[in-house]
Amino acid sequence: MNKGFTYWLRWLAVLPGAVLASVIALIPLHFILYRTLSNFVEPYPELPERLLTPFAVCLGFVWSGARIAPGYKFETATVLFGLIMIPLGGFVFLSLFGERWMGQQLSVKGYGAAPALGFVGGLVAVYLIKRDQHKMSQAV
Secondary structure (H helix, E strand, C coil), rough: CCCHHHHHHHHHHHHHHHHHHHHHHEEEEEEEHHHHCCCCCCCCHHHHHHHHHHHHHHHHHHHHHHHHCCCHHHHHHHHHHHHHHHHHHHHHHHHCEEECCEEEEECCCHHHHHHHHHHHHHHHHHHEEEEEEHHHHCCC
């Protein structure tokens, strides 16, 4: 079966597109939290944004990367989930042993809720891709 140029170009764009989407996901997160919380709390609390950032990054990375892929979307989502869990797990491992990163002590704020929310964000993205794939198979 002969695949076209756009097919291979989309496969090449999966990882860069996923990284770009995970960074872009932080913009609406910041604006929504800032506009909502600054009306009630002064000064703006950083903890909600710090806790929800891993969720948004993992969700954006896995979901958008799988959506960019021209085929095998669930398998791509699973691989991207594994790829995003490597640095997340490394951060948790290093912070548990009190290591330093760029001159600062690593610590898990909010009793480890941020890495847990990152894990949940990745799982939600895999679930959404699986659900969409199931809906597409039902429609055919």
